[in-house]
Amino acid sequence: MMNRFSERLLTSAIGLLLWIAVATVAMAETRTALVIGNGAYQDAPLRNPANDARDMAAKLRELGFQVIERIDADRQTMRQALREFEQQLRQQRGVGLFYYAGHGVQLKGQNYLIPVGVDIRQEFEIPDEGVDAEAVLRAMEAAGNGFNIVILDACRNNPFTRSLGSRGLARMDGPAGTFIAYATGPGAISQDGGAGRNSPYTHHLLEALNTPGLSLEQVFKQVLVAVERDTGGSQIPWVASSLRGEFYFLPATAAIPMPAEPRAGTPAVVPTSQTAPPSSEGPEMTQVPGGRFVISRRPVSLDAYRRFAEAAGREAPSPDPGANPSDLARVTWQEAVDYAAWLARRTGQAYRLPTEAEWESAARAGVLTTDPEGQDREWTCSEYQRDYGGQEQRCANRLPEAAAIRGGHWRAGADPLSDDLGFRLVRTP
Numbered sequence: 220m221m222n223r224f225s226e227r228l229l230t231s232a233i234g235l236l237l238w239i240a241v242a243t244v245a246m247a248e249t250r251t252a253l254v255i256g257n258g259a260y261q262d263a264p265l266r267n268p269a270n271d272a273r274d275m276a277a278k279l280r281e282l283g284f285q286v287i288e289r290i291d292a293d294r295q296t297m298r299q300a301l302r303e304f305e306q307q308l309r310q311q312r313g314v315g316l317f318y319y320a321g322h323g324v325q326l327k328g329q330n331y332l333i334p335v336g337v338d339i340r341q342e343f344e345i346p347d348e349g350v351d352a353e354a355v356l357r358a359m360e361a362a363g364n365g366f367n368i369v370i371l372d373a374c375r376n377n378p379f380t381r382s383l384g385s386r387g388l389a390r391m392d393g394p395a396g397t398f399i400a401y402a403t404g405p406g407a408i409s410q411d412g413g414a415g416r417n418s419p420y421t422h423h424l425l426e427a428l429n430t431p432g433l434s435l436e437q438v439f440k441q442v443l444v445a446v447e448r449d450t451g452g453s454q455i456p457w458v459a460s461s462l463r464g465e466f467y468f469l470p471a472t473a474a475i476p477m478p479a480e481p482r483a484g485t486p487a488v489v490p491t492s493q494t495a496p497p498s499s500e501g502p503e504m505t506q507v508p509g510g511r512f513v514i515s516r517r518p519v520s521l522d523a524y525r526r527f528a529e530a531a532g533r534e535a536p537s538p539d540p541g542a543n544p545s546d547l548a549r550v551t552w553q554e555a556v557d558y559a560a561w562l563a564r565r566t567g568q569a570y571r572l573p574t575e576a577e578w579e580s581a582a583r584a585g586v587l588t589t590d591p592e593g594q595d596r597e598w599t600c601s602e603y604q605r606d607y608g609g610q611e612q613r614c615a616n617r618l619p620e621a622a623a624i625r626g627g628h629w630r631a632g633a634d635p636l637s638d639d640l641g642f643r644l645v646r647t648p
Contacts, residue, residue: 284314308358333348365396393459403456502516506586596639
């Protein structure tokens with residue numbers, strides 16, 4: 220017969236096993252997002268949607284999403300991006316997220332997102348020139364995706380010189396497994412943000428996404444309270460949900476300590492705490508002199524990539540005969556990007572591939588361990604172009620035709636589908 224301490228020990232052990240199971244599922248999920256920000260309208264330009272979309276795309280990448288990003292998109296670009304989004308969801312499933320910032324109108328109960336460059340003079344033209352917001356829901360449903368999030372920071376004001384369409388957006392009903400978040404309630408107008416960088420809604424959403432341990436519903440409840448407060452009640456965000464499960468953008472990593480035998484007469488207390496993940500989760504990082512980032516001293520190893528592959532249910536690359544677990548993993552560009560996103564989710568830290576400029580800066584500083592003969596080739600997150608034009612300082616926001624690769628003191632471009640290159644990671648504060 221177990222004593223009370225043994226019972227508590229067993230309860231804690233079961234709780235730990237359940238937590239590990241839940242955390243493993245959350246970390247292994249694939250996350251795909253389409254982010255669009257339209258502000259460069261000819262007749263009614265908006266100040267903040269481009270900033271909103273760029274900041275949201277950057278935040279989602281930190282949270283492990285593979286992001287398709289489009290800024291000031293015309294109708295064809297929006298439709299092509301939606302098609303690409305559907306194809307990625309169909310291939311990978313997992314969590315799908317659509318974010319839109321810009322003008323939106325409703326006509327006869329139907330919502331339309333307004334592309335840049337449209338020429339709408341009469342209401343009957345809206346369905347032909349706009350993009351039906353329900354096309355997003357149809358794309359997610361067609362992909363067979365079971366967990367979808369739609370965020371619309373869209374109804375900012377009437378974009379037309381004449382009053383076309385109805386005020387604000389109408390309520391939409393998505394398929395089962397869909398969460399729809401609106402910047403304000405049905406039929407109401409949201410604020411663009413004045414002199415601030417972001418709209419009030421996106422500003423507070425970005426803040427909420429930084430908080431570990433908030434469920435999806437808690438994130439948007441926090442946004443609602445903050446936006447309502449800051450706008451004096453003139454803008455009240457609204458959601459519609461048919462989700463059946465829980466989702467965490469940034470899961471809390473909980474430590475469950477072993478219980479101590481209580482002294483006689485002392486009530487038993489089950490302590491709770493939040494703890495940062497152990498440093499062994501990530502690679503050895505080194506500071507780059509004069510840089511605002513740290514970079515892994517060595518490329519990601521076969522053993523480290525194998526742990527990711529097992530957690531994500533993927534096939535790990537076959538090592539060369541005689542290879543050691545510490546040898547570098549050779550993978551495709553997308554596999555390298557996915558590994559960085561997985562590690563970011565697992566640790567709550569902003570891991571990604573280095574830009575070409577960051578890789579070169581670290582190499583010049585002599586902080587990288589590389590092949591002395593310069594034979595190793597490594598992925599960067601940048602698109603390759605023959606001449607520098609700024610692309611070397613940023614990550615590509617889609618699968619590039621050629622990705623920039625580095626090794627030793629040379630640079631080149633490579634097909635992102637090549638599966639024989641290594642990679643290392645950077646982390647920003």
